[in-house]
Amino acid sequence: MPLLRQNNRLKQHGIWNWSLPAWAGRFEDGRTYNACPSAGICAKTCYARNGTYRIPAVLARHEANLRHTLDDLNGWKAAMLDELDHPKFTGAWVRVHDSGDFHSAAYLLAWLDIARSTPETGFYCYTKELALFREHVEPDPPPNFRWVYSYGGTQDGDLDPERDRVADVFPDEQAIQDAGWHSQAESDLLAVLGPAPVGIPANHIPRFTRLQNGRRWSDWQADTDADRAHRRPRPGPDT
Ligand code: SF4
Numbered sequence: 140m141p142l143l144r145q146n147n148r149l150k151q152h153g154i155w156n157w158s159l160p161a162w163a164g165r166f167e168d169g170r171t172y173n174a175c176p177s178a179g180i181c182a183k184t185c186y187a188r189n190g191t192y193r194i195p196a197v198l199a200r201h202e203a204n205l206r207h208t209l210d211d212l213n214g215w216k217a218a219m220l221d222e223l224d225h226p227k228f229t230g231a232w233v234r235v236h237d238s239g240d241f242h243s244a245a246y247l248l249a250w251l252d253i254a255r256s257t258p259e260t261g262f263y264c265y266t267k268e269l270a271l272f273r274e275h276v277e278p279d280p281p282p283n284f285r286w287v288y289s290y291g292g293t294q295d296g297d298l299d300p301e302r303d304r305v306a307d308v309f310p311d312e313q314a315i316q317d318a319g320w321h322s323q324a325e326s327d328l329l330a331v332l333g334p335a336p337v338g339i340p341a342n343h344i345p346r347f348t349r350l351q352n353g354r355r356w357s358d359w360q361a362d363t364d365a366d367r368a369h370r371r372p373r374p375g376p377d378t
Pocket of ligand 1: 177
């Protein structure tokens with residue numbers, strides 16, 4: 140069973156993708172998981188928690204991928220390197236996670252090793268795991284490994300758009316243009332190769348559109364963080 144696939148959207152640009160289940164769930168053996176530890180409001184409107192991604196066979200494959208990385212990281216890395224050895228990956232791009240994120244430092248380091256071992260293949264990702272990247276990627280990234288930090292996570296407050304390459308989900312293309320950001324709608328690779336900051340038009344899933352309510356994900360997350368801070372009990376005279 141191949142580890143890397145091509146979905147319709149990415150295939151037209153020759154991009155291969157690696158998928159984990161989006162956000163949290165429970166394996167058949169009863170263990171719980173969270174493949175997106177820093178997901179925030181994004182989990183409420185995540186395209187990968189909808190449609191074909193929820194077809195049982197598809198979700199089962201993504202969960203099997205995650206279990207492989209959790210239960211046998213070295214074996215998984217060897218299998219990925221073996222697959223990437225095929226000539227079709229020379230000059231190709233791999234999107235690391237069209238769903239899911241870097242769920243641990245060890246898993247992120249495994250991907251960095253994979254990228255260093257296959258310099259003729261390009262790797263890219265969106266991620267909300269800012270602290271992991273600050274520590275493990277930013278000091279010495281492999282030249283063939285690109286990333287963009289995406290808003291809508293619990294670490295948004297530590298992003299610096301002046302310094303970081305960032306992406307935000309907008310209600311539509313017009314909102315991206317009005318903000319002076321740069322849409323990646325033409326090709327997903329623009330997220331890491333095109334001008335920044337990067338705008339992503341929201342998907343048109345009606346229940347998600349209602350929840351987003353015309354907001355950018357960054358604003359929605361900031362509102363949520365502010366609400367939480369407001370509700371948090373303040374230390375009183377007896378505490
Ligand atoms: S981090 Fe990405 S895949 Fe995970 S819930 Fe958020 S948008 Fe979905």
